[in-house]
Amino acid sequence: MQTQKFIVDAMLGKLARWLRILGYDTLYDSSYEDWKIIKTAEEQKRIIITRDRGLCNRAKKKGLECFMVNPDYDIANTLAQLARKYKIDLHVNVDATRCSECNGILLKVGDNKWQCSRCKKVYWKGRHWRTIEEILIKAQSRVESNEGSSDNRGTKPRGREKVSKDSQTSDNVKAEVNRQV
Numbered sequence: 001m002q003t004q005k006f007i008v009d010a011m012l013g014k015l016a017r018w019l020r021i022l023g024y025d026t027l028y029d030s031s032y033e034d035w036k037i038i039k040t041a042e043e044q045k046r047i048i049i050t051r052d053r054g055l056c057n058r059a060k061k062k063g064l065e066c067f068m069v070n071p072d073y074d075i076a077n078t079l080a081q082l083a084r085k086y087k088i089d090l091h092v093n094v095d096a097t098r099c100s101e102c103n104g105i106l107l108k109v110g111d112n113k114w115q116c117s118r119c120k121k122v123y124w125k126g127r128h129w130r131t132i133e134e135i136l137i138k139a140q141s142r143v144e145s146n147e148g149s150s151d152n153r154g155t156k157p158r159g160r161e162k163v164s165k166d167s168q169t170s171d172n173v174k175a176e177v178n179r180q181v
């Protein structure tokens, strides 16, 4: 069940798209201002995801849940961290997935075809699906291999080299996903 809801700060649009693909109700707009993010998170009980430490501190003072994204921002790593912290499910349920463009609910309109109930964009499970699954498998393996480590504190540069190598690969993949999803 994808019950957790998120609001994602500007600059993290790709992460927002991934959360929507995974079926999580995720608000994102590159024009969101800090006050708006905090107000919306408070009213709609959404978890804030940001790279802005100041925003995160203000949110926490109000008792809101906030997740700081590592500046390296590798999708598979970030998804693995979110899975550990908020128990998000890293498997795609095609019938629960949301529109990656607008967060709308997808309706099944054919054998292998879904349409966004809001922006009417049509989706199908094509070749790009493998790319999505590969990233998720990578993320799942990191959830297992990093079990129990204290991530998301920004204090441990451990594994930095590996991360930058990986983010290069995943940038290509992300471009691919953006083009096709």
Ligand SMILES: [Zn+2]
Binding pocket: 099, 100, 101, 102, 103, 104, 116, 117, 118, 119, 120, 121
């Ligand atoms: Zn849509």
